[in-house]
Amino acid sequence: MPRLLFGLGLIVIILTVYALVDCALFDRSRIRGLPRWVWIFVIILVPVIGPLLWLFVGRGRKRAPVGRMPRTSAPDDDPEFLRGLDREKKERERIRRLEDEFAKLDDADGKSDGKPGKPGKPGPSGATGSAGTTGVDPKKSDPGEGDLPGRRDA
Missing domain, CATH: 1.20.5 (Single alpha-helices involved in coiled-coils or other helix-helix interfaces)
Incomplete structure (x- = not known):
């Protein structure tokens, strides 16, 4: 049991010394939460919890290099x-x-609106009329002459 207590005491002393030196030499702009002198008092006066608080709370993260800093511009x-x-x-x-x-x-090509052949303009075959008029007699372009669908006289 005395060996265990001696070992734990040695670990606490090493942890406290490490935290004190780290706090004393740490970059001022990276210290979080409290001023440096308050952290030193916390590390010394609160034996186990003080150094652990310094290591997990007081130490700030490393900053990105100058070229990689996040942009805060518009x-x-x-x-x-x-x-x-x-x-x-x-x-x-x-x-x-x-x-x-x-x-x-x-x-x-005579297709200004993307549809084949406009009425009155010659299509690719030379006949006038709309789509589907190839082979239709150009003289018989009036729809009233019997080529309407549904007429019985056609």
């Missing part, structure tokens, strides 16, 4: 954000140009 000051906007703008412009080119190609 989005319009962030170069990466602005580059993303430029990429989106260029992509929209590229899509608009492609749509214009496709519209010009459709106009050149």
Whole structure:
């Protein structure tokens, strides 16, 4: 039993000395909760709990290197954000140009609205009329002459 008490006492002393030295040499800007002098008193006056509190509560985390610090600037000051906007703008412009080119190609084929052949304009076969009029007599383009569906006289 005396060996166990001696061992525990030695561990408490080592822990207390380590916490005192660590607190005394620790960077002031990373100490959390209390000022340094208060932490030193807590470590000395509260034997086991004081050093443990210092190790788990008082020590602040390491800060990120200067190049990796989190940004606290507005989005319009962030170069990466602005580059993303430029990429989106260029992509929209590229899509608009492609749509214009496709519209010009459709106009050149006589299909300005994406539907085959407009009434009154010649389609690919040269006949006038709407879709499905290939092979229809161009002279008989008036629907009142018997080519309406459902008429009995046709």
